Amino acid sequence: MPRTQAGFALVMSSPSAAPSAVGLRSERGPLLLAMMLSTGLVAIDATILSTAVPTIVDDLGGFASFPWLFSIYLLASSVTTPIYAKLADTIGRKPVMLFGIAAFLVGSLLCGVAWDMPSLIAFRFVQGIGAGAILPVSMTIVGDVYSLEERSRVQGYLASVWAISAVVGPTLGGIFAQLDAWRWIFLVNVPLCLLAAWLVVTRFRERVERTRHRLDWPGALLLTASLSLLILGVLEGGRAWAWASPISIAILGVGAALLAAFVLVERRAAEPILPPLLLTRRLLRVTALMGLAIGGGLIGLTAYVPTYLEGSIGLAPIWAGLALATLTIGWPIAASLSGRLYLRIGFRSTTIIGGVILVVGAGGLAALAGIPSPFIVGALCLLVGLGFGFTAVPSVVAAQASVDWSERGVVTGAQMFSRSIGQAIGAAVLGALANATVDAAGGDATDPATIVSASQVVFVGTAVLSVLVLVAALAMPRDRGAHAASDASSAVAGAPRATAVDPAPAADGA
Structure with missing residues (x-):
């Protein structure tokens, strides 16, 4: 793989793989709309259910089981x-994206x-x-279709979808619940x-080189x-069982053993699911670590800031x-601005700035x-959002x-995977710390002082994670911003395997 003097490789798609001509902008617009719409579905679904849980429990019962939703x-x-990410690199982005949308629809x-x-829990699965x-896959498609210079702006659009969903989701859920x-x-x-x-079917036409692939089914299983x-x-x-209980030890032990077996299988696999x-x-190591910390910090704040304000000073839920x-x-604002920064001062310097802002806020x-x-x-929280925007987007784009194309799906999937795992682990660990604080205070979660103490423990944990983000940013290889991108633009690793967008016929009115 070609290397620039920046310290790490920047592989740009050729113009045919990532068209940036003015004539193709109208073609990419509907495709970007499809990506934003698909992302919005997932983003809203992550928050819309929270305000409707009491109504759902009243209708279906099963209060003790609702956390499983x-x-x-x-x-x-x-x-x-990771499985979808690997498939996107082998059979193409389009079929994987369409399968994901279909599964979500069903x-x-x-x-x-x-x-x-x-049944509701099973269908949520x-x-x-x-x-x-x-x-x-939506982020991978964006990486295919848009150039390095354009990508930060587009990632800002995707980040804004999450921002809007964070407000629209709970509100819409409350309205539906109110209407029964x-x-x-x-x-x-x-x-x-x-x-x-x-939109994906009509506006995204990729030409994938058809070769025989040996899918790593043992590794996938x-x-x-294990996970x-x-x-x-x-x-x-x-929650459901004590940490030191036999069932907890058995579940975690078997999971660890299967993960070790996965590592051994991947070393011998012809096309490993995680190369x-x-x-x-x-x-890739440090950006994945950054994703873990960002996911954990994000879930800590989104889960506990409203509870902290409502329980400590009785603030109404809408104001909290x-x-x-x-x-x-703050996140989409910083995400949109980060492109100008990393093209001037580089990915590493941009994420360091974001890490510093994040540490100050958290x-x-x-x-x-x-x-x-x-x-x-x-x-x-505005500072924290700015810090997330200046770290999350540049790390993924870097x-x-x-x-190149053949690895971009796996790499993008690994970044999303690390952030998702960070959220899962962060929710559990920070929640356990908060519960332990409440128990130590006598178990009265209605006492404002207890709420403040429990929330402070969570915020301290979030601050530690923000320091980890900054450490990961400092550990990134050095790069030279726009100079590195310019050097790499003429050093494409191999021929392009797909064309992200084919121009529509003139008769289509594009």
């Missing part, structure tokens, strides 16, 4: 992400007709299977999925089984949500947790730019 979705989407339809809590394909129509939380996805699929058990053990440990390049290349919304405002939340104020929390 979230856990099973997270589990399914996490463990399938899962949504089934959730809308669920007759009890176990189907939804998660679809979500596991949509997120990484919670099933439409899921059924509304059906026409949107159909629209997204139609081992990875799925399912490990995430299950982390999510439910300390060795993910471990041997410094850039608005204080947190500043985080989702550290401020931890230090000032004893003084509950929506204004202070809102300002600090990873994508360091490989």
Whole structure:
């Protein structure tokens, strides 16, 4: 692979692989709309259910089981992400994306007709299977279609989808719950999925080199089984069973053993589901570590900031949500601006700036947790959002730019996978710390002082994770911004295997 003087490889697609001509902009617009729509479906579905849980439980029963509505979705989407990412590099992006949309559609339809809590949980698993394909493949398609210079702006659009969804999701869920129509939380996805699929079918035409592939089914099964058990053990440990109980030890032990077996299988696989390049290349290692920390920090704040403000000073839920919304405002703003920065000063310097901002914001939340104020929390969450935007997007773009088409899907999937796993582990660990603090205070979660203490522990944990993000940014290889991109633009690694977009005939009016 060609290397620049920047310290790591930047492999650019050729013009035919990533068209940037003015004439193709109208073609890429509908495709980007499809990616934003698909991402929005998954993003809204991650938040819309929270405000409707009481109504769903009243209708279906099964209060003790309702946490599985979230856990099973997270589990399914996490463990399938690497599998879809590898398939996207072997059979193409389009069929994998369409399968993900179809699975999400079917899962949504089934959730809308669920007759009890176990059936709803099972159908949420189907939804998660679809979500596991949509997120990484949509970002991979963006990496294929848009140039390095354009990618940060487009990633900013995708980040804004999450920002809007963070506000729209709970609000829409509350409206459906208020109207006693919670099933439409899921059924509304059906026409949107159909629209997204139609845009992908009509606007995304890739030409994949047809070769025989040996899919790594043993590796895929081992990875799925091991991560399912490990995430299950982390999510439910300390809740459904004690950490030191025989069932907890058995689940985590078997999961660890299967993960070790997966590593051995991958070393001998002809086409491994997680290629060795993910471990041997410094850039990919540190960006994956960054994704883990970002995922853990994000879930810690989104889960506990509203509870902290509501429980400590009795702030109304809508105002507590608005204080947190500043985080989702800062993220897309920084994501959009990050492109100008990394083209001038490089990926490493940009992520370092983001890491510093993140440490200041998260550290401020931890230090000032004893003084509950929506204004202070809102300002600090804005800083945290800016920090996430200046670290998350440049790290993904840097990873994508360091490989060619045949590896971009796996690399992008690994970044999404690490962030998803970070969320799962972060939710469990930070939740366990908060519960331990409440128990130590006598178990009274209605006491404002207890809420403040428990939230402060979570914020301290988030601050530690933000420091880890900064350390990972400092560990990134040096690069020279626009100079590195310019050097690499003429050093394409091999012939392009696909054309992201074919121009539509003039008669189509494009």
